[in-house]
Amino acid sequence: MKKIIYAIGVTALAMTTMLTSCTKDFEKLNTDPNASQNTLPAQLLAPALVNSVSANLTRNRNFNNELMQVTVDMSDAEGKVFRYDYRSTWSDYTYTQWYLQINDFKAMYKTATDPLTANKSYQGISLICQSWLYSLLTDTYGDIPYFHAMEGKDSTNFRPAFDRQKDIYLDLFKQLDSANTLLKANEAIATGSDPVYNGDVSKWRKFGNSLYLRLLLRISGKSEVSDQVIAKIKDIVDVNAANYPIMTSNADAAILRWTGVGPLTSPLLNIREQDFRTPAICSFFIDHLAAWNDPRIDIPTYGSGGYNRWGIIPYRGMFKGVESGYTQGQGVVKLTYFNSWTATSTGPSLMNEPLTGMILNYSEVCFILAEAAVKGWLKTPASTYYRSGVYNGINQWVPKFTEDSVNNYLAASDMSWIEGESLDKKMERIHIQKYYGMFLTDFQQWFEYRRTGHPVLPKGQGLKNGGVMPARMTYPVFVQSTNTANYRDAVAKQGPDQISTQVWWQKP
Template identity: 55%
Template sequence: MKKLAYIIPGMALLAATVLTSCRKDFEEINTHPISTPVALPEQLLPTALANTVTYNMLRNRNFNNELMQVTIDMNDGDGRVFRYDFNRNWSDYLYTNLFIQLTNFKDVYKQAIDPLTYDKTYVGISLISQAWIYSILTDTYGDIPFKESNLGRDSGITEPKFDTQKDVYFGCFTMLEEANRLLNGAANLKVPAADPVYAGNAANWRKFGNSLYLRMLMRIAEKPEVKDTVVKKIAEIAQTKTSTYPIIGAVTESAILRWTGVVPYVNPYNTVREQDFRSPAIASFFIDNLVAWSDPRINISLGSDGINRWGIAPSSEGFKGVPSGYEPGQGYVKKSYFYSNTSKKSMQTEELGGMILNAAEVRLILAEAFVRGYITNSNAQTYYNAGAQFAIQQWLPTWTVTDFQAYMANIDQEWDETLDLEGKLEKIHLQKYYALFMCDMQQWFEYRRTGHPVLPKGGGLQNGGVMPARMTYPIMIQSTNPTNYKIAIANQGPDEISTQVWWQKK
């Protein structure tokens, strides 16, 4: 992949050399007296952010949602993701495209760190963005190139070594520590339009970086070999050094790339044909809970133009789903589905579709940290209630605390301190499941880490009925980086979807 990634820059250099030899004053004549021949951070950042969110959203729709019983791409053929059965060709898309975006974010860093153009806000944003991408890559594949990744152009490393997932995580922690330091009191970006997430607000980027830090720490907190160190850092961020590590604390601070509908910020689901977008059925697990709770996110009266906020079409029987993992030949009929953009409200045009990390997730992380004994400030119920409330207010900003209290009183989801640890985790992660709706593959990652929420298992599941633990490496890696590929699978385990990544292994 790295070889492919740098073919074009290499060809450009060769062309420039040939042209210069033909006419030695070409560069002087054709250099604009004001503009720079090097892409500036404000030119690179918005494209890199939009592209990264685009790739995450497309994999959220057709991979995460199928595994995590949000949708079912109903078909009795082989290779159906909702049956834990998918081919190796699924792997290339995310791996290749996210590593390409890492090059863009690293270029932002190089331009911003240059003494002549130094801008610590861009440096901090770049470090956070890199850690964000590396975290998704390693949680998807396991061991990945990290220290030597994206160095083909500058250092000639076209066959990078794979780092262990542990080293990737702690390398990301170093990035996030540095970003937190740099963004402490940093100025906002001079070009707000360069930042489609926070409009250049440095303080909000700092909160996002520390919230990402907290997410990643929680993911590895139960690994015995690192637990003491990790739990100590969780307590610093969440309890003892909160002023040093500010985190997302309000819905308005959520990290979301908003698809305004103005080019280039057009929802990438618009690239999906309308008939294909509404083709998958809604899964029973996803919709049945919302129906049981009379959830406002599917309340038609609260949506725009008479369509519920999440753009889900009711059937003639109301909101009905299809059981996930069913055996081929059972003859289920699709009922509810996601509207296409020909309707008045659709996820194809949804502004909030670019979900990266939201306030509800942060509160629910804190709830889990409390019940596991990592922190002792406040209480689990306060964090849990705030998480559940923020998850709804993210989509319905006018929904009040009074609305939430009435909602919780009418459903069987109020906090219960008498539950054991697993019972409490089930409550937290059922709410987190809905809070992570549209958020890349975080539902899948969290389920693999905790086993919550408990998902029903149909008789048609493959892979021994066990949730896939990873994507396999792209097939091209075996030919473009064979030596390091072999070392990686020797260290991690067979290149199969059943091989657990480091933080899953007991």
């Protein structure tokens, strides 16, 4: 037995020596000195964008639209979002998806700084996309891991601390300023790597600065930062506009247009057709459009081939919706709904509509500027921005709708700007139109309602949570169990991990 053990030991020693000899300088000998060992930034951009927008569109449909009275997933069961009643499991999907894509955008930035693959444009685009997703995370959950998030690979920090929302926002502004500077160089990027702007770096710069305005406005109501925020809005729009180009037309809109080919296929096509048709359209959403004879559903005047652009199926020739938050047991009947798509259908459907990949459009920018102007921060009258927002919001979907048509539309719908109205009425006028302009844009309708209280939504008798719009999603259960100490610290600072706890920018 001793001889056997000795023999095994000698053999093992010999093999170890041989392996050491064979692998000596292995990495050096097998490394191409002329090639980067990282994935190219052009390979990372498109997948991260597609995955981000897919996650946003999925939750826009079944979460945002239910809260914001676009649709009603009719049921008397518990846990229905339209009744402000949803389980903590709703939290996991967006939290996980957004952090996964941030990780890819971070990897893209790192690769874009590699001397062999350096590109300032990819660096700037990465910072914009990280800021976009981090803003969605903090606006949805409140305090989140930010400064030390995603460090597990390099530092083994698997349990990052949660950072305060105020600190996150102030750093996002720094990132967007850096992105604006980087994109000034206008270094070329691969057209095929960019499903949003097809390689047009100047439009990425406009998007980044427009996103900057969105985020500045979101925290402008906080007295502790309002002076510097308002000053920055003025700087971007009026004082230093040449250095901060922003969107100026629908052609600048940040939209990932689905082509239906390969990865550029809308996630809505993964939904069964009968399931897509299940939610009723809410009366709040459809009643205004019908009363205004809005071109986005006006069949005889603006429709293509006899169908409205949003694929809305009327009820007995009329657009009638279901009231949100109705009491359980009422026996409500579904009326109007969004059409589903089949290979044989001839009408439009959001399931295969290229424009559903909304990130930030020009109409939203116009309404951001309208609000800033109505509060006295900008030189241009609020009415000018308001009119432009209405026009571009409709024209985005109905190209036949011209600027010559907008005055008639506003007058007929009783939505013309009235200078003598109170600030609150002007805010309602701006935000009811902004609500439709942000249709399909992730959670933006929900965020803006939480910030402003506009547009005013009717309250059904069956609402939970005391009839108060949920202020956030709770943290995912896995975060509570895997990062317990930091989770408890975040809750102690921010407030109970409940849907009624307001995030920093929402608190008085």
